[in-house]
Amino acid sequence: MAAVWSGALSFGLVAMPVQLVSATESHTIRFNQLQRGTSDRVRNKRVNERTGDEVPFEEIVKAYDTGEDYVVVEPEELEELAPGRSKALEITGFVDLEKIEPIFFDKTYYLAPKSKEYAKVYGLLHEALSRSEKAGIATFVMRNREYLVAVKAEGDILALHTLHWADEVRDAHLETLLEQAELAEREVQTAVQLVEALSMDWDPHEYHDTYQERVLEMIEAKRTGATVEKGEPPPTTTKVVDLMAALQASVESAKGRRKQADAEEEEATRRSRPPTHIKEAAEKRRARAAIKSEEKLPKPSELKGLSKTELYQRASDANIPGRSSMSRDELIKALSSKSGRRKATVS
Incomplete structure (x- = not known):
């Protein structure tokens, strides 16, 4: 790097x-600008606003607007x-x-x-x-x-x-709002119960950019003519009069989910480990599945027939690092090398 x-x-x-x-x-999906109805790219140009002429990069200088005129500053002067x-x-x-x-x-x-x-x-x-x-x-x-x-x-x-x-950090300006809000102790206690019920261990690896995945799915659907599914509508705003009821329902729901998760964890802990011969058989099945999966990987010649969106999805499935900034040829090369590098052995 x-x-x-x-x-x-x-x-x-x-x-x-x-x-x-x-x-x-950043793994932001970048779009190109086209003129609607065509495949013509739209480029940005540096243009003199008075003459309308394009200005070469080497002729562009920095200047500070004093309100009355411009003061030109050269890079070496800043240095x-x-x-x-x-x-x-x-x-x-x-x-x-x-x-x-x-x-x-x-x-x-x-x-x-x-x-x-x-x-x-x-x-x-x-x-x-x-x-x-x-x-x-x-x-x-x-x-x-x-x-x-x-x-x-x-x-x-x-x-x-x-x-x-x-001086870059703005004032919150929330003091007046907090002073005007009257908080009942029962509501505060219920809100604390909700926070405790929803408490969890922080693991950033459990989170991923689902919006980016939906965008890629939409692009593929539009490319193939499939139906584009819409997302869930935003939640309904809670009315102040319904606040206590909403808090209590949220606590009960969270406790229910936590109880179910604890029960599943206890059941998993209760179960003893499988015998050695079962464990070895499972490992062999996984190894055979890995080999079978490897055989299904497309060859470089087949990869060249895929779109960049399809290549990116395969790179995501293969967990190839740096894929978001790769070009189409780089994705093909990375997928090809991944295919050639991964091997499994079954005794």
Whole structure:
């Protein structure tokens, strides 16, 4: 993964060269713009609004509107304002993680040492932050913009979270509404019961982008002429007079689901493990099924006849990483290599 920034991370008198890589990637479905009724792509152009002429990229400059005129600013002039800051990430202090309110967090990056010789310094900072449960606060300049950041230990690596500046966080303006709302203790207790009944362990892997899946299904349906199913309508707004009844019904429903889940878990725990010969037979059946599934995988020549949507769906089924940013040829190559790499053996 390409680094988005490189420079020197320092805390106290200790410094090491590091590089910054994005910790997340978007799997947003991207659409092309066409003229309706045709297959003609519509392109965006940089046009001089006075003459209507297209302007080459190298002739475009940045300018600030003062209200009376424009002040042109060259890239090198911005760089000269902070030549050292654009390569320095200096931790000026450490704070308790719980002191940073979630609203201040923006984007996450991973910090990595640029070479193995700095692994000890990297590990030292990581261990110190992990044991102290603190985050290092720093500022640095990237792409002509200054960032306030928090550096913290996450797993086996150091993560850098960009933070919003204080004047970027809007006031909630909810004080008046909360003062006007009269909360009955019985309603509050029932609401707390609902929260407790719906409490669960946080596992981000249980969640996936179902909307993106529906969009891909719609695209395939439109391509093949199939019927496009509509989604569920939004829930009906709860009337204030029905609030208590809605809360109580929600608690009972949640308790029912929890009771059923607990019963299923107890039943699974009660059952003893299958005998060894049954377990071995099951493993062999799974291996044979894997081989059979492998034999059904399409050959590269067959993949070339599929649409990009079909290729993306197969890549999703095969759990191929980075598939959302792949071109059609890259999807074919990834699926082909996956097919050739996976083998199963049955004794």
